[in-house]
Amino acid sequence: MGIRAIALFEGGKAMLMLVALLIFIFSFHLNARELSEALVSQLHINPQGHYVRLLLKMAANFTRAEIIAASACAFLYTVIKFSESVGLWNQRQWGRTLGIASIGVLIPYEVYALLHHYTHFNLIALLVNSGIVLYLFIFFNRRSIPSSVSNHFQ
Template identity: 30%
Template sequence: MQVQAKPGLKLIAILEAMKGLLSFTVALGLHLLAGKDLQQWAESLVLHAHLNPAHHLPGVFIEAMGRFPQGNVQWFMLGALAYTIIRWVEAYGLWKGLRWTEWLALIGCVIYVPFEVYGLIHHPGIIGAVILIVNFLIIAYIARTLQAKPEFAIES
């Protein structure tokens, strides 16, 4: 018996797949940057974008890239790849209506709430508020979906 995924779960699956794609892009970028002088690369990027390196944000970016430990690039890349795999597995399972991936999605959303609240308290802004609200909506939707399903639904 195939369990049919609700349209809301499919929408969440698309969101998770997009997060996985973004994470994969980060992993690929980190792979390409491994072994390079990150500060020099950041300066080239800022100049290529026709930004003034003396301004605050470009300067912060260049300085941060200069302080980034070169030996950690591969670890960050592997972490981004692991995150990508988790997001894509979750997206596939949500799309197919697999109950265990609904639990994975619920736990994954709940884990971020304290960090989002902390970020909103210390750096209030519309983007942080929207992210927190969307996260709460996803949590409520998945929790309600899990409650509505029979405990021992047959999945395939």
């Protein structure tokens, strides 16, 4: 049950990224400034806020090549997460390896973010991702132990 919940969670993240990417590409034609202004407007965020002004300034300075590269990375993320989800759903060893690698690679960044700018979100992200990696490691290692070996230790 737990492994399928993780598969659905990771597949959900893939779908969210894909939907966001498609909306970005088709609605805004790779125009980061237009997208950021629309988000600020739709979410009723104060455009004079420090971080919002920083976002709008950064979006205005993105080159088309940088936006295409970021979109390609988002698409690659989607492919990896969707593949991971399918592998975990079918309880394949490669799904476990992909899951541990794709989630585990984020943990050092999450620790860094938590140490340099504590937020509850950073803490929750670190705990959830660490828990998922630990669960995947334990779940698949428990299944791969031959019964003769596990009976020896009981």
